[in-house]
Amino acid sequence: xxxxxxxxxxxxxxxxxxxxxxxxxxxxxxxxxxxxxxxxxxxxxxxxxxxxxxxxxxxxxxxxxxxxxxxxxxxxxxxxxxxxxxxxxxxxxxxxxxxxxxxxxxxxxxxxxxxx
Amino acid sequence: xxxxxxxxxxxxxxxxxxxxxxxxxxxxxxxxxxxxxxxxxxxxxxxxxxxxxxxxxxxxxxxxxxxxxxxxxxxxxxxxxxxxxxxxxxxxxxxxxxxxxxxxxxxxxxxxxxxx
Numbered sequence: 001x002x003x004x005x006x007x008x009x010x011x012x013x014x015x016x017x018x019x020x021x022x023x024x025x026x027x028x029x030x031x032x033x034x035x036x037x038x039x040x041x042x043x044x045x046x047x048x049x050x051x052x053x054x055x056x057x058x059x060x061x062x063x064x065x066x067x068x069x070x071x072x073x074x075x076x077x078x079x080x081x082x083x084x085x086x087x088x089x090x091x092x093x094x095x096x097x098x099x100x101x102x103x104x105x106x107x108x109x110x111x112x113x114x115x116x
Numbered sequence: 117x118x119x120x121x122x123x124x125x126x127x128x129x130x131x132x133x134x135x136x137x138x139x140x141x142x143x144x145x146x147x148x149x150x151x152x153x154x155x156x157x158x159x160x161x162x163x164x165x166x167x168x169x170x171x172x173x174x175x176x177x178x179x180x181x182x183x184x185x186x187x188x189x190x191x192x193x194x195x196x197x198x199x200x201x202x203x204x205x206x207x208x209x210x211x212x213x214x215x216x217x218x219x220x221x222x223x224x225x226x227x228x229x230x231x232x
Contacts, residue, residue, distance in 0.1 A: 009156075031218075037223075043225065043226045045206060047222070103174075104161070105158040106160075108156060108157060109158055110159045
């Protein structure tokens, strides 16, 4: 089974609208972390936001927020007031495991295109 | 200056050649990782190292080897390159302090490798 599933290969969104990128995960660990990274066309991986499994409140970082629904094992990224510069690939990732054995597993990504 | 650097940034080589990709970091992190990215597959872990004396295989280690020369340096070698190793390769680092699942990974700019 896939550890991280991103079901939207591509999305087109009008500038200034909000956008939600879906991510579901699969783990039996009690302690795990969920990350979102942005990869613009230049190729670098940019960390956006993090949510710990034990965090009761949804994480927020500027225009980014993470809609964490633990029972559903989902960790969707919400971008408010989208901008042209938000056009990029977005990857959801999960860190799980015990000390000395933790791994970071990535989803296959969603390509977001913001339309002027 | 960038915290995580990779050399070379681009490389074209021929089948059967030995190739080394180098990664250096100034973040003082103990943990270093090598990933490859293929279209539609996200990032997959090749090897990781939790300190200078520790090397571990990742999801797709066949055909690759690594060397952790110092805390700050982690190199990836393709002993005999083949065309299906054409990919974008990323080095990453993370801190080992605190709650490990919290620790984001910091990525280098990537090396685009083409094997003809």
